[in-house]
Amino acid sequence: MRLRALAAVAAVCLLAGGLSTAQAASLAVAPSTLTTVNGQACTTSSLALTRTDAVWWGLGGFRGVRLTVPPACAGRALHVTAHQTGGSAVATGAVATLPTGSVDVAMSATYGGIFTSHALSVTIDGWYVATTG
Amino acid sequence: MTRPVRTPRRTSVRRRLAALALGALALAGLGTAAAAQLSVETRGVAAGTSVVGSCQTGTPVRVSLVSTFTGGRYVVTGVRLRGVAGPCVGRSIALQPTGPGGAVGAEVRGTVTGADQTHTLPAALVAAQVTGVAVVIHD
Numbered sequence: 092m093r094l095r096a097l098a099a100v101a102a103v104c105l106l107a108g109g110l111s112t113a114q115a116a117s118l119a120v121a122p123s124t125l126t127t128v129n130g131q132a133c134t135t136s137s138l139a140l141t142r143t144d145a146v147w148w149g150l151g152g153f154r155g156v157r158l159t160v161p162p163a164c165a166g167r168a169l170h171v172t173a174h175q176t177g178g179s180a181v182a183t184g185a186v187a188t189l190p191t192g193s194v195d196v197a198m199s200a201t202y203g204g205i206f207t208s209h210a211l212s213v214t215i216d217g218w219y220v221a222t223t224g
Numbered sequence: 225m226t227r228p229v230r231t232p233r234r235t236s237v238r239r240r241l242a243a244l245a246l247g248a249l250a251l252a253g254l255g256t257a258a259a260a261q262l263s264v265e266t267r268g269v270a271a272g273t274s275v276v277g278s279c280q281t282g283t284p285v286r287v288s289l290v291s292t293f294t295g296g297r298y299v300v301t302g303v304r305l306r307g308v309a310g311p312c313v314g315r316s317i318a319l320q321p322t323g324p325g326g327a328v329g330a331e332v333r334g335t336v337t338g339a340d341q342t343h344t345l346p347a348a349l350v351a352a353q354v355t356g357v358a359v360v361i362h363d
Contacts, residue, residue: 118272123363124279126312130287130303130357170291177296212298217289219298219351 132218133164140211140222142203143195152204156184156196156211158222165191167216173202173209181209189215279312279361287359290342291351298351303332304342305359312336312361319343322356336361 144155156171167189173182184196202209213220290302303319319332329349 118270120272120274122274122277124277124311124315124361125363126278126280126361128280128285128287128305128359128361130285130359131355135355167288172293172298174293174296179296180293183293212293214289214291214298214351216286217291217300217304217351219291219354221352 132220133167133215134161134220136161137221137223138213140213140224142211144197146201146204149203150205152201152207154198154201156198158194158196158213160189160191160194162191164189164215169194169196170214171196171198172212173198174212176208176210279315280309282309283307285359287357289351289354289357290344294348299348300345300351300354301348302342302344303357303359304340306340308336308339308341308361310339313338315361315363317343318360318362320358321345321349321354322358323353324355328353 138161139159141157142149142153142155143157144153146152146154158169158171160169169186169189171184172180174180182198182200182202184198186194186196202211211222213222285308286306288304288306289300290304291298291300293299300321303321313336315336317334317336321328330346332343332345334343
């Protein structure tokens with residue numbers, strides 16, 4: 092009888108020990124969120140650009156710009172600045188919502204011409220986009 | 225040449241000595257076994273699992289730059305996020321402009337304030353050098 096009682100007590104002790112170990116092995120972890128976004132320009136290719144609305148066949152400068160917009164850039168905002176190389180802006184143009192394909196942009200002033208050389212810089216949604224032409 | 229005669233008394237003494245030697249050896253073995261044990265401090269180990277989700281589902285966040293023309297070139301002064309989902313509002317956010325060679329400029333930390341928000345960069349960056357912005361929204 093004494094042996095059976097001792098065996099029962101030992102079994103209960105083992106069970107209790109196992110339970111405490113199992114409880115210690117679990118941990119309540121609160122759910123969390125992690126969201127990552129990788130923002131990029133709508134295009135990494137150079138945009139084809141041509142000077143338009145020439146004054147005196149271009150001798151007196153230009154008053155517009157024509158760009159070919161890739162489909163990924165449709166619906167975004169475009170800004171064009173004609174400027175002296177490394178210098179101040181001469182004329183600006185903007186399109187609030189770009190269509191796909193060819194788009195004509197009217198500039199705020201005449202730029203370029205036979206006596207002055209002006210560079211053109213373009214951004215789409217604020218991202219700098221290289222141009223050709 | 226006469227062989228020594230073993231008396232019962234002498235045999236009994238030898239047996240006792242042998243028993244003592246065995247006992248001593250057993251004790252030494254126990255000591256060695258005890259020395260081979262390592263005292264380990266009691267520490268708790270716990271583990272749990274949880275699903276890490278995203279607060280932005282459906283429409284992706286639109287990332288644009290705040291650029292101005294200064295000194296003959298476009299410079300970036302801020303990052304604008306549009307289309308941020310409601311569950312992301314109030315959470316922490318970190319933004320890092322990147323270029324072809326990795327990080328460009330300093331990281332910006334803040335809090336998501338709404339669906340449309342602008343985070344100002346600590347210093348203006350040359351727009352031509354910024355090709356991406358890495359954004360992390362977390363608890």
